[in-house]
Amino acid sequence: MSRNEYSVFVAVADHLSYTRAAKTLGLHASSVSRSIERLEARLGLSLIEPGPEGMRLTEAGLRMSRFLTPLLDRIDQGVAALCHNETWGGELRIAAPPEILVSWVNPVIRDMLDTYPALSVSLEASVGLPDFRREAFDVFLSHRREAMQEGSYRIRLIGTYAVGLFAAPRLLEERGFQAGPDVSDGRGVPCCPEDIAGWPCLTRPEETLWTLIPDDGASMTVDMTPQSRLAATPAPIRIDFAVAGRGIVAASVDTCQPLVQEGRLVRILPGYRLPEGTIFAALPERHQPRPVVGVFLEQLIRRVRHKARQT
Numbered sequence: 001m002s003r004n005e006y007s008v009f010v011a012v013a014d015h016l017s018y019t020r021a022a023k024t025l026g027l028h029a030s031s032v033s034r035s036i037e038r039l040e041a042r043l044g045l046s047l048i049e050p051g052p053e054g055m056r057l058t059e060a061g062l063r064m065s066r067f068l069t070p071l072l073d074r075i076d077q078g079v080a081a082l083c084h085n086e087t088w089g090g091e092l093r094i095a096a097p098p099e100i101l102v103s104w105v106n107p108v109i110r111d112m113l114d115t116y117p118a119l120s121v122s123l124e125a126s127v128g129l130p131d132f133r134r135e136a137f138d139v140f141l142s143h144r145r146e147a148m149q150e151g152s153y154r155i156r157l158i159g160t161y162a163v164g165l166f167a168a169p170r171l172l173e174e175r176g177f178q179a180g181p182d183v184s185d186g187r188g189v190p191c192c193p194e195d196i197a198g199w200p201c202l203t204r205p206e207e208t209l210w211t212l213i214p215d216d217g218a219s220m221t222v223d224m225t226p227q228s229r230l231a232a233t234p235a236p237i238r239i240d241f242a243v244a245g246r247g248i249v250a251a252s253v254d255t256c257q258p259l260v261q262e263g264r265l266v267r268i269l270p271g272y273r274l275p276e277g278t279i280f281a282a283l284p285e286r287h288q289p290r291p292v293v294g295v296f297l298e299q300l301i302r303r304v305r306h307k308a309r310q311t
Helices: 004-017 019-023 029-043 061-086 098-115 167-174 237-241 253-261 291-310
Strands: 048-050 055-056 090-095 118-123 139-142 153-167 198-204 208-213 221-222 227-231 247-254 266-268 272-284
Touching: 004 019, 004 029, 004 061, 004 090, 004 291, 019 029, 029 266, 055 061, 090 291, 098 118, 098 139, 098 237, 098 253, 153 253, 153 291, 167 266, 198 237, 227 272, 237 247, 237 253, 237 291, 247 253, 253 266
Parallel strands: 090 118, 090 139, 198 227, 198 247
Antiparallel strands: 048 055, 139 272, 153 247, 153 266, 153 272, 208 221, 208 272
16 A cells, blocks of 8 residues: 555545645545545545535545545654754764864854753864865864865865954063053054064964065055964964963964953054964765755855954
């Protein structure tokens, strides 16, 4: 027996009309009528009979309806739940440098875990592109496009973010600048590149140039060679040393903002900015991304754009 015949019978039992049942099922009324005839013939039972106001269920048809309706409902609900878990559940695996995970990924994942109860997430701190052929990651995120050589994956730009220079109040005081409550508007902090000439800097490995772009748009950009006291990856290491007063760090404005509010870091050269940072995503090409991966990327893009507008 075909499950479709049971579904057709339940629709007819609900509507007591071949025409209305056919419309619900997207079939012709004649097809519905023939399906009921085949079901009755196979069961050896009369399920539907003429009534004073149209058709009605026989005693056998009424018992069949009471039995089949909740059973088919449970099947539909179970299949829907299975599809939902497959689409919005399972494990979402993301690899990215720690600063991207903390500043950008974590807030998005917190919201998604609230929205999709069947979802589980694996976050791995990594600065290197995983081998998608051997490791079942859904997404790898990186600041650097050059870290993503052509391979068996697709690359997508997620967005850009503001980058500034930051130092600890301790370092400013050691260099003769005021690190007090007025530093946020530029008073008492280094305001031009000459002010920080020779200061210790905290850089990425092989980073040899900082390009300073004036916010006024009229002045020329300034190329500065940072005097690297410490070269480290990832960014949280450099920021930690900056908080300890060991040097100037070029970092995401959004990442450093909580430390500025706590008085642990100060934005220096407030009239200058560095080239925007970027976030790229690499996705394996071996299959179409699951819908939940698309949702994660779109929410991440919205967060990056929102933060860019704020800064």
